[in-house]
Amino acid sequence: MIPQEIIRRKRDGKVLTGDEIAAFIAALTKEEISEGQAAAFAMAVFFRGMSRDETVALTLAMRDSGTVLNWDALDRPVADKHSTGGVGDNVSLMLAPIVAACGLAVPMISGRGLGHTGGTLDKLQSIPGYNVMPDEVLFRKVVREVGCAIIGQTSDLAPADRRLYGIRDVTATVESVPLIxxxxxxxxxxxxxxxxVLDVKVGNGAFMESPEEAEALARSLVEVANGAGVKTAALLTDMNQPLADAAGNALEIVNCLDFLAGLKAGTRLEAVALAEAAEMLVQAGVASNLAEAEENARLALSSGEAMERFARMVHALGGPADFCERPDSYLERAPVRLRVPAPRDGYLAACETRAIGLAVVELGGGRKRAADPIDHRVGISELLPLGRQVSEGEPIAMVHARTKEDAERIAEDIARFYTISDAPVAAAPVILKRIG
Ligand code: URA
Structure with missing residues (x-):
């Protein structure tokens, strides 16, 4: 295999064979291909695209670049969900214990925050002792005994992706449907x-802002995953406002515990979490229809079973045994809290969701460079949903910051990120479309 010939063929718009793609990815994994060649390949794919067959071949070659886990010894269906990322999107945290309580096994490999979006791993690392990188023996034990384990990508899982992703990140080749x-x-x-189940976010806080782009990505993901033998469906969900009423690492853990305690009933967050739970249960064959599945998910919440699974997962992965009973004893709080007053009377009509995510990064809750440490305490809570009527001076959010200066600056920004209209605004639907 001569890498530059494969790059040249893709550059010229040719369709690569499965063998060519497999050979390129095998060489990439063994570091027999230079960063420059990998970047040129990514850029050629970015501009020329890939057919469905090429995308399947690329996916399988990257999957097979490392260990592929096998759960045949488990007595339950093995299922997972993935979100393309958003602001205040902490659904994975509650979804895994809910569906585990309903009979699924969920070995959830999650990521860190990317750009303006929060990452499940960063949120879990707010919990003292929680080990996001357990060895395979512990990971398997927790999935088997608790039903769910949310951890990070180990070094032997899809190593080709780790190398290629790092190169894409710094060569402006992330936003490509076949590569994503x-x-x-x-x-x-x-x-x-x-x-x-895939949650493909759409809107001004998503990587794919337009419904057309999001749908193209959702169709690609669903077709390739089903083609690879994994039963897959996608929900297109709205990201034109933060999903939860909090954004920031420890704040989203608190929000998750409130959710599991039944304190977030009737919210957009609940609608997404229950819809995804229902999809997972039906796809895995433990419920015969979506209505029955949603009922089971609700029962897992109201019985306290989902909370118990979350508590057991946290403890089994090294966190405190009584974390869910006494989260305030374990989660650190930011030293400064400041309310964001509504600048005038009216209705919350729109918000700049991406800017809200970046405000959390600015406070220290996300990374500007890959190696930056995270401040788990900071963020924004008590975010009001769009459509809400407000009076001038009434709080629309609360900023949690390290310093008074940070708090004042970000509070001013947040107030500007909202559009307030005189006329009432209808709440937009949160689940836009199902593809599968
Ligand atoms: N998340 C990933 O894991 N990969 C991408 O390319 C984009 C988002």
């Missing part, structure tokens, strides 16, 4: 799933 498809699915398929 292969990147996300190689990791998910390597986790050995039987079924998968």
């Amino acid at each position: 498809t292969a990147s996300i699915l190689s990791k998910k398929l390597a986790a050995g799933l039987g079924s998968l």
